[in-house]
């Protein structure tokens with residue numbers, strides 16, 4: 415994989431600064447093109463990292479920003495497992511409406527279908543192409559097992575190319591029940607960035623950057639070609 419798109423933050427401050435510069439550049443460009451910019455955000459460690467950076471961006475027109483979930487656990491918004499719930503808690507009250515939560519229905523498969531329909535309904539019409547919903551920007555994490563979103567190596571699902579939103583009943587990382595964007599939906603995005611921190615990811619990250627294909631994160635290859643990796647020093651320690 416092309417290492418020129420790999421950015422390493424030597425310090426936490428440097429890492430945040432790099433991310434802020436990237437976000438300002440992408441959002442400025444996409445806001446010129448679209449009335450509303452649709453950003454897919456991940457859970458786990460990302461909300462606490464990304465919300466302060468977004469809030470620090472002076473002049474960001476939040477009226478034009480929507481935060482969608484790249485994946486979501488099958489849990490109510492007020493449950494600590496909820497990815498959207500983390501964003502809503504971290505954002506000021508005036509911005510909570512910018513978060514597009516996944517509606518939890520009485521079954522996991524209905525929840526996934528409903529989210530798929532919601533994406534097709536809420537994303538800008540021009541962002542619904544033949545390959546399905548297209549995000550302006552996706553911010554992805556990666557687990558120490560090479561999972562991204564809720565696409566796990568142990569699950570057969572991540573190889574199903576045709577769907578936009580899938581449900582996962584057997585996530586090896588608790589909670590076990592989730593919905594997630596598919597690799598197809600992820601690779602349909604205009605801009606994709608991995609935000610990866612922590613030494614526990616260093617080995618798998620190196621193997622992916624060296625060309626290993628057997629992890630879901632390795633199959634993130636946006637058709638736009640715009641893929642970047644933002645790593646802290648620990649995650650980059652084996653490169």
Ligand SMILES: O=C1O[C@H](COP(=O)(O)O)[C@@H](O)[C@H](O)[C@H]1O
Nearest residue numbers: 456457458459485555556557563
């Ligand atoms: O469970 C999840 O894990 C991944 C990775 O989380 P991280 O804390 O290791 O960055 C996350 O990207 C995903 O959204 C979340 O549901």
